[in-house]
Amino acid sequence: MTTAAKKDASQERQKTMIAEHFEKLGHAKENKQKVVYTFVPGNLTELLANFDLLPVLPEINALQSGMRGKTGDYIHLAEKSGHSEDVCTYVKADIGMLKSGNIGPTGEKIPEPDLLLLSYTGCFTFLKWFELLREEYDCPVVMLHVPYQGDGNITPEMRQYVAGQIREVLIPELEKLSGKKFDEDRLREDLKRSAKAEDDLVWVLESAKHKPSPIDAYFGGVYYIGPIFTSFRGTQDAVEYYELLRGEIEERIKLGLGPVTPDGVMNEEKYRIVVEGPPNWTSFREFWKMFYDEGAVVVASSYTKVGGLYDRGFRHNPDEPIETLADYSMGCYTNLNLPDRVNLLENYVRDYDADGFLINSVKSCNSFSAGQLLILRELEKRTGRAGGFIESDLVDPRYFSAANIKNRLESYFQMIEAKKAKG
Amino acid sequence: MDCFVGIDLGSTTTKAVVLDTAGQIIGRGITNSRSNYDVAAQVAKQEAYTSARFALLSRELNARENITKEDREMLEAALLAAYRHELFLGSLNRLENHCREDLENLRFANTRRELSQALEVILQGIRETADSIFVPESVARSDFFRDIAGSAFIEAASDITRNGGPAFDSMVGMFDRNIIPVENETETRGFEDLLMAAYHRLPKGLLEKDAELAELLKRIATLELNELRTVGTGYGRVRLPFPRDCIRSEILCHGLGAHLMFPATATVLDIGGQDTKAIQVDPQGVVTSFQMNDRCAAGCGRYLGYIADEMNIGLHELGPLAMASKRRVKINSTCTVFAGAEFRDRLAAGQERVDIVNGLHRAIILRAMSLLARSGGITNEFTFTGGVAKNPAAVRALREVAEENYGKLILNIAPDSIYTGAVGAGTFAMRDIVQGIKPGQEAA
Numbered sequence: 001m002t003t004a005a006k007k008d009a010s011q012e013r014q015k016t017m018i019a020e021h022f023e024k025l026g027h028a029k030e031n032k033q034k035v036v037y038t039f040v041p042g043n044l045t046e047l048l049a050n051f052d053l054l055p056v057l058p059e060i061n062a063l064q065s066g067m068r069g070k071t072g073d074y075i076h077l078a079e080k081s082g083h084s085e086d087v088c089t090y091v092k093a094d095i096g097m098l099k100s101g102n103i104g105p106t107g108e109k110i111p112e113p114d115l116l117l118l119s120y121t122g123c124f125t126f127l128k129w130f131e132l133l134r135e136e137y138d139c140p141v142v143m144l145h146v147p148y149q150g151d152g153n154i155t156p157e158m159r160q161y162v163a164g165q166i167r168e169v170l171i172p173e174l175e176k177l178s179g180k181k182f183d184e185d186r187l188r189e190d191l192k193r194s195a196k197a198e199d200d201l202v203w204v205l206e207s208a209k210h211k212p213s214p215i216d217a218y219f220g221g222v223y224y225i226g227p228i229f230t231s232f233r234g235t236q237d238a239v240e241y242y243e244l245l246r247g248e249i250e251e252r253i254k255l256g257l258g259p260v261t262p263d264g265v266m267n268e269e270k271y272r273i274v275v276e277g278p279p280n281w282t283s284f285r286e287f288w289k290m291f292y293d294e295g296a297v298v299v300a301s302s303y304t305k306v307g308g309l310y311d312r313g314f315r316h317n318p319d320e321p322i323e324t325l326a327d328y329s330m331g332c333y334t335n336l337n338l339p340d341r342v343n344l345l346e347n348y349v350r351d352y353d354a355d356g357f358l359i360n361s362v363k364s365c366n367s368f369s370a371g372q373l374l375i376l377r378e379l380e381k382r383t384g385r386a387g388g389f390i391e392s393d394l395v396d397p398r399y400f401s402a403a404n405i406k407n408r409l410e411s412y413f414q415m416i417e418a419k420k421a422k423g
Numbered sequence: 424m425d426c427f428v429g430i431d432l433g434s435t436t437t438k439a440v441v442l443d444t445a446g447q448i449i450g451r452g453i454t455n456s457r458s459n460y461d462v463a464a465q466v467a468k469q470e471a472y473t474s475a476r477f478a479l480l481s482r483e484l485n486a487r488e489n490i491t492k493e494d495r496e497m498l499e500a501a502l503l504a505a506y507r508h509e510l511f512l513g514s515l516n517r518l519e520n521h522c523r524e525d526l527e528n529l530r531f532a533n534t535r536r537e538l539s540q541a542l543e544v545i546l547q548g549i550r551e552t553a554d555s556i557f558v559p560e561s562v563a564r565s566d567f568f569r570d571i572a573g574s575a576f577i578e579a580a581s582d583i584t585r586n587g588g589p590a591f592d593s594m595v596g597m598f599d600r601n602i603i604p605v606e607n608e609t610e611t612r613g614f615e616d617l618l619m620a621a622y623h624r625l626p627k628g629l630l631e632k633d634a635e636l637a638e639l640l641k642r643i644a645t646l647e648l649n650e651l652r653t654v655g656t657g658y659g660r661v662r663l664p665f666p667r668d669c670i671r672s673e674i675l676c677h678g679l680g681a682h683l684m685f686p687a688t689a690t691v692l693d694i695g696g697q698d699t700k701a702i703q704v705d706p707q708g709v710v711t712s713f714q715m716n717d718r719c720a721a722g723c724g725r726y727l728g729y730i731a732d733e734m735n736i737g738l739h740e741l742g743p744l745a746m747a748s749k750r751r752v753k754i755n756s757t758c759t760v761f762a763g764a765e766f767r768d769r770l771a772a773g774q775e776r777v778d779i780v781n782g783l784h785r786a787i788i789l790r791a792m793s794l795l796a797r798s799g800g801i802t803n804e805f806t807f808t809g810g811v812a813k814n815p816a817a818v819r820a821l822r823e824v825a826e827e828n829y830g831k832l833i834l835n836i837a838p839d840s841i842y843t844g845a846v847g848a849g850t851f852a853m854r855d856i857v858q859g860i861k862p863g864q865e866a867a
Contacts, residue, residue, distance in 0.1 A: 373797055380712060380799075386714060389797070407658070408715060411672035418675060419710045 010245040026108030037113040042120030042329035046190040046234040051178035062093035066281030066395030088364040089396040118143040159384035162326035190234030194316040200242035208299040214252035218298035219288040229307030270295030277360040280392040300348035305333040334367040356386035370383040388412035429849025432659030434694035438845040439467035441475040450475025460659035479697025500559035505621035506558035521601035548579035572728035615644035647776035654852040676847030680733035681806040685835040694811035714798040722757035722790035729762040745780040745816030788820040807833040808843040
């Protein structure tokens with residue numbers, strides 16, 4: 001189903017960017033650079049850069065530890081120190097990593113935080129997570145209160161409320177921490193670059209509308225969103241990365257090529273799938289293989305929207321630098337209400353001409369998992385396409401049962417086939 | 424004649440069916456899955472072919488005018504019993520050979536003579552047991568060699584120890600070591616040899632009922648069964664030596680199988696040894712949605728197996744026992760591992776065995792109901808399949824709980840529901856050929 005693997009230039013570029021970032025982190029203390037721990041949803045990367053602060057994203061550390069096979073031990077350590085089996089495994093992986101010396105993916109020690117910044121409070125676990133880290137590190141915490149899009153939109157009052165917190169609480173706090181004055185012009189310049197990279201990212205994600213799709217918008221997609229959802233938004237590096245990526249995908253479309261997988265290029269696209277929910281990280285490759293071995297390509301996913309729904313038109317707007325950050329904090333996927341999530345997925349199924357949609361329900365994440373059965377039923381009703389449901393976890397290897405998941409996926413793909421054959 | 428085969432490799436048993444070109448089931452075979460799926464598939468298939476040939480024999484005998492219905496039935500039953508007897512003795516001979524080979528091991532240097540004599544007595548005991556089991560009027564407790572030979576072996580061994588013979592453990596150990604290779608081998612004699620050997624076992628009086636019987640048997644035994652396609656399903660399906668397109672998911676096979684058995688089926692519940700499946704099918708038997716138990720096998724067939732072990736009774740006795748209960752004990756945990764503890768805890772609290780067992784049945788059904796709800800609920804008609812569908816107390820609980828939640832329903836349970844997946848697989852094989860797909864080609 002695939003032909004020879006080769007690393008693309010964009011992959012190499014991203015690897016270098018990440019390595020450089022971790023190197024900076026590794027030397028942050030000696031270079032007297034301050035470090036801020038923050039999360040992906042609603043992250044305020046451009047604002048941190050404004051004060052030359054270095055971001056650390058604990059959930060990214062957790063998922064990378066998961067991919068490197070370290071989280072089993074980390075979680076065990078956290079449970080040994082009293083965290084229950086029901087606690088989100090990102091949290092436990094992070095606590096376990098901390099207890100094991102906080103060594104990052106490149107082997108460099110991750111520096112302790114000078115500030116904990118929570119810019120999305122829609123996830124209650126995030127709140128508790130930082131309470132735990134505050135105990136460990138004894139450092140200041142800023143939490144932005146971010147209203148939920150209960151009515152399906154962001155009202156001017158909500159916007160003002162969050163922008164007010166950024167202006168009145170966060171910026172003074174960052175000034176105090178860094179000893180630097182807030183530079184609005186610099187922020188505008190960074191936001192311009194953010195919007196530029198965001199344009200290219202949307203183009204990349206929407207390239208999956210082609211047949212065959214040149215990308216896998218879930219397993220491949222998690223790599224594509226990397227720079228923009230993490231520490232690089234607003235940088236020239238990010239702009240160049242997305243230009244490079246876009247160029248590669250334009251080429252793939254010209255040649256009629258399918259997505260690149262760890263085993264090479266996928267030759268035959270048999271099923272086009274929309275996926276809801278995060279992937280499993282501990283068996284990421286094995287999980288992906290279960291798709292590409294069967295000729296299944298993910299053409300759209302909600303997980304690649306956890307750091308923002310750019311494909312629905314949002315761009316960081318340099319003309320309203322603070323308000324745009326407020327919008328961004330409220331605009332991540334898990335801050336949408338359930339009807340809106342259903343609408344989004346329904347549109348994906350139609351716009352990307354998917355054969356079906358699949359939910360990977362992870363044990364750890366209530367923000368994602370609550371309401372997923374309702375989503376499943378509703379999507380089946382609205383689209384008439386095949387719905388599938390599998391269960392795993394983010395980074396707890398105990399909750400990835402390969403035989404069960406493979407069995408369900410095979411059944412699901414065959415169900416699509418049977419439905420297609422019936423016409 | 425042309426035919427199709429469907430094989431379902433379950434976690435506990437492996438089932439095979441043979442279908443004729445009209446899609447009618449002409450043969451069924453079942454065996455325990457053991458650790459070797461290849462052999463299990465081979466044995467189940469052989470059995471299905473045997474049963475197909477017996478079905479063809481029955482058709483032929485039926486068409487004869489020179490034999491009365493009563494005699495014909497007697498003859499068929501006797502022949503089948505004798506055939507099974509032959510198969511059993513074949514396995515027993517293999518068991519004996521393995522045990523004797525085992526005794527050659529140096530560690531038995533001091534006990535070899537004693538154990539060898541004991542084995543002689545044990546085998547004689549098993550042969551006598553077999554003589555009483557494989558008679559037309561007897562209903563076999565279990566079809567599996569391991570079960571019949573195992574209980575007779577243990578019985579004889581304990582008599583020997585009681586009478587001053589070798590230690591019980593040394594003899595049971597011999598059985599445990601050697602039953603595994605026996606189960607991983609297949610009968611070396613072909614159907615014709617076995618059938619003729621069975622024929623020679625028939626009492627003279629019976630043979631006189633039909634002078635041309637031997638000739639008929641020969642014809643049936645040598646009739647070419649041309650297998651056009653086999654489709655495999657079930658957990659062991661990836662081990663099958665078939666091309667990829669000859670393997671189907673058990674969800675699809677159970678959905679189609681249930682539809683074929685009961686064409687108005689809309690919802691299927693299958694409770695097997697290690698998994699529970701809730702499946703929705705459309706009016707053509709195509710699966711539209713499904714849910715399975717994930718991560719753990721709480722509330723599956725194995726749960727009842729553990730409870731039966733805990734109570735030291737047979738699995739098949741559990742349902743009838745629960746049926747005697749008039750009270751319902753509420754049990755929340757369906758964890759298979761905790762099943763024994765749960766049961767003992769209730770007993771210690773002074774509750775009646777029958778009521779506890781009744782409560783356990785309801786508990787597994789409640790768990791299945793949650794899967795059903797997740798798959799889209801229950802729509803009439805509702806078909807229950809899998810090993811647990813044979814348990815009357817589970818059926819009673821399902822009927823009650825389903826009706827409490829979804830109103831009056833038609834609940835279908837086929838007596839041969841254990842073959843549902845295999846029937847679906849066999850029908851897929853037939854449809855593939857009708858649609859012109861050859862082995863090695865991907866289905867469209």
